[in-house]
Amino acid sequence: xxxxxxxxxxxxxxxxxxxxxxxxxxxxxxxxxxxxxxxxxxxxxxxxxxxxxxxxxxxxxxxxxxxxxxxxxxxxxxxxxxxxxxxxxxxxxxxxxxxxxxxxxxxxxxxxxxxxxxxxxxxxxxxxxxxxxxxxxxxxxxxxxxxxxxxxxxxxxxxxxxxxxxxxxxxxxxxxxxxxxxxxxxxxxxxxxxxxxxxxxxxxxxxxxxx
Amino acid sequence: xxxxxxxxxxxxxxxxxxxxxxxxxxxxxxxxxxxxxxxxxxxxxxxxxxxxxxxxxxxxxxxxxxxxxxxxxxxxxxxxxxxxxxxxxxxxxxxxxxxxxxxxxxxxxxxxxxxx
Numbered sequence: 392x393x394x395x396x397x398x399x400x401x402x403x404x405x406x407x408x409x410x411x412x413x414x415x416x417x418x419x420x421x422x423x424x425x426x427x428x429x430x431x432x433x434x435x436x437x438x439x440x441x442x443x444x445x446x447x448x449x450x451x452x453x454x455x456x457x458x459x460x461x462x463x464x465x466x467x468x469x470x471x472x473x474x475x476x477x478x479x480x481x482x483x484x485x486x487x488x489x490x491x492x493x494x495x496x497x498x499x500x501x502x503x504x505x506x507x508x509x510x511x512x513x514x515x516x517x518x519x520x521x522x523x524x525x526x527x528x529x530x531x532x533x534x535x536x537x538x539x540x541x542x543x544x545x546x547x548x549x550x551x552x553x554x555x556x557x558x559x560x561x562x563x564x565x566x567x568x569x570x571x572x573x574x575x576x577x578x579x580x581x582x583x584x585x586x587x588x589x590x591x592x593x594x595x596x597x598x599x600x601x602x
Numbered sequence: 603x604x605x606x607x608x609x610x611x612x613x614x615x616x617x618x619x620x621x622x623x624x625x626x627x628x629x630x631x632x633x634x635x636x637x638x639x640x641x642x643x644x645x646x647x648x649x650x651x652x653x654x655x656x657x658x659x660x661x662x663x664x665x666x667x668x669x670x671x672x673x674x675x676x677x678x679x680x681x682x683x684x685x686x687x688x689x690x691x692x693x694x695x696x697x698x699x700x701x702x703x704x705x706x707x708x709x710x711x712x713x714x715x716x717x718x
Contacts, residue, residue, distance in 0.1 A: 546671050548655045554674075554681030555634035556653055563639075584652030591656040 530570040533560050537574075537581040544585060545592040552588075556580055614699045620645050621657050622696050625667060626688045632670065633683040634658075658686060666692030 412463055414429050533556065556577065565573040614622065624640040625632040638654055641647045661667045672683035688696070707714075 544652075548659070550681050551634055551684040552651050552655055552678075554678035554683065555638065556636050557681070558675075558678045559638070580651060583650035587650065587652040587656045591659065 530562055530573075531565060533557055533577045534574050537578050540581055540585065544588050548588060552584065556584075614695055617649070617653075618657055618661060619645070619696065619699050620647060621654065622661065622666060622688060622692055625686045626693075626696065630631070630685070632686045661692065662686075664691070664695075665689060666695055 466521075538553065541549060544552055560577050561571055564576050568576070620641060621637065624637045624644070625673050627644075628636050628640060634651060634654065637658075638649070641654070643650060652679060658667065662669060666689060667686045668689050670685050670687070674680045674682045679712075
């Protein structure tokens with residue numbers, strides 16, 4: 392039973408390697424980091440640690456920061472770069488070690504996914520919390536978690552919406568009501584702004600599909 | 603059926619009318635934050651930026667307003683402003699809505715306790 396299963400993994404691995412690498416290369420060449428991300432995701436789903444290893448290494452060597460900056464606003468690029476870097480450095484190393492020791496492809500891939508996921512979670516929670524405590528806080532900056540939520544807003548309105556919110560936060564709300572109230576106001580605006588924009592976007596997409 | 607759809611597209615909702623008026627009043631300085639401020643100060647309407655941008659997008663799709671991107675500024679964290687301008691179709695729609703309101707309100711002043 393073991394041999395056919397291994398052969399099946401091998402075939403899927405080859406297909407995953409081909410499609411994942413192709414997507415990653417096309418994504419980087421056309422400066423679309425999302426497409427490159429799909430390449431890595433394809434590799435991971437295919438269950439081949441070797442595939443994931445190659446593509447994540449390729450992504451870490453290629454200019455990820457530049458690609459992110461070209462595709463996103465500076466604050467989004469900055470936010471995405473940390474997890475991308477941690478995942479691309481840690482995940483392949485652990486995956487490689489597991490593969491060498493156990494020679495089990497599937498186990499290596501599962502660990503790879505776990506490590507990548509844990510690295511992102513660690514970055515989002517522990518590291519950011521420690522940095523927050525160590526560094527003096529800038530009250531003129533809106534809450535970054537709320538800003539992160541604005542990634543849900545459709546791209547056509549995102550930049551202007553974030554700019555308007557930040558301008559009103561800095562020039563009107565913060566001087567008038569103080570940091571705590573201003574942060575609360577920002578959160579309220581973000582939460583109440585996402586729903587109508589998402590609803591409008593989904594109606595637009597549904598209209599385009601039905602037409 | 604098509605006629606009904608066209609009529610629906612031509613008509614302006616209350617919030618759309620307010621937004622169009624704010625954009626018209628602000629002229630060259632009509633961008634998201636200013637429109638939001640104008641709606642709050644003049645009309646007493648508190649709305650989210652999401653609702654405002656949804657309405658502006660809809661008005662743009664109808665051809666009532668057009669938009670252009672301005673220069674990025676430091677107080678916006680280096681983000682550009684999106685300026686809006688009322689187009690001729692928008693002016694015509696606003697004029698129609700205004701006239702309709704005037705016609706409907708004609709003779710109602712005593713019942714409303716005066717125009718002011």
